[in-house]
Amino acid sequence: MRKMKSRFILLAIALIGGLTICSCDGTTTFKLKTNANPKDCGTVSPTGTVKYNVGMEAKVTATPNADCAFVGWSGTSTSDEATITITMNSNQTLTANFLKLILGTFTDSRDGKEYRTVKIGDQTWMAENLNFETWNSYHYRNGKYGRLYGWEAATNACPHGWRLPSDDEWTTLVNFVGSNPGTKLKAKDDWLRGGNGTDNYGFAAFPGGSGQGGSVYDIGSHGGWWSATQTQHKDNRAWYWGINYNNSKVDRRDGSTSFDLYSVRCVQGLGDHSGSTVGSMKKNEMKKTEKPRKKQGAGGKPRGKAPLDTQ
8 A cells, every 4th residue: 555655656746747657667758849940940850749768868950941050059958059969857848049041142343253142140241252353462273262362452352332350240250150160150162181161151161271472371271361450469460360171160360461361251331340450551551571471281380382373
């Protein structure tokens, strides 16, 4: 009689706690419920409500549609990784949150080139490197990765209605993307040694390398993009943002405004750059007070050196 009473008490506690009794031997299961928000922007696996034995690990994956991006989970987890594993020690509810990407195109009236565009958060970016020919700009081979620009040329290269992003605007982009931003912003191909990204947001960051002294370095393994913001701690330096093939970061570094060459991604907008110092030197006024530094690859040695072309 006492044993039967104990079983009834345990059953009552289990039901109050939300447990489902699978058999008389005391085996219990927990429910995992998954949702997609919005529903027409992606899928979640497993779908709907699934039962798991207590203590089991459940692997859950969010897959966005081609015109959407996965931005993070809500409910039991707040991770921004598309695939997560949770331990089923209670009933769980997970919602995969997706963002509808606003994709478009823009035609540069100066030379007729068309660029893909994408809205990420509150910012609209060109989804390709700028390829407008101007003084102190160069391209490698067929210009697939756009042109490499000196900093002063970069500050004046974007077409009307667009501008070279400030350091703060780059920070906003990287923070919006969240964890592993390099992987999420890198293109799905063209990166060497298995370094391709997932291109979650359609930004398609390609490894255009960098240049100095008439040569390009690290094509295929590194991409660097100028900001419009000069550093305050060193003369003749400006911030640029870089991605490497061998990690998932987006690094903020300083480059020479006199000698270094990096790619340009234009962001939509007019007006001043908040918190930026944008140069106004003319071509014949460029400062030559510092000496070129030897370019270093990800492994500490110059890599992928090749001649640049101004045409």
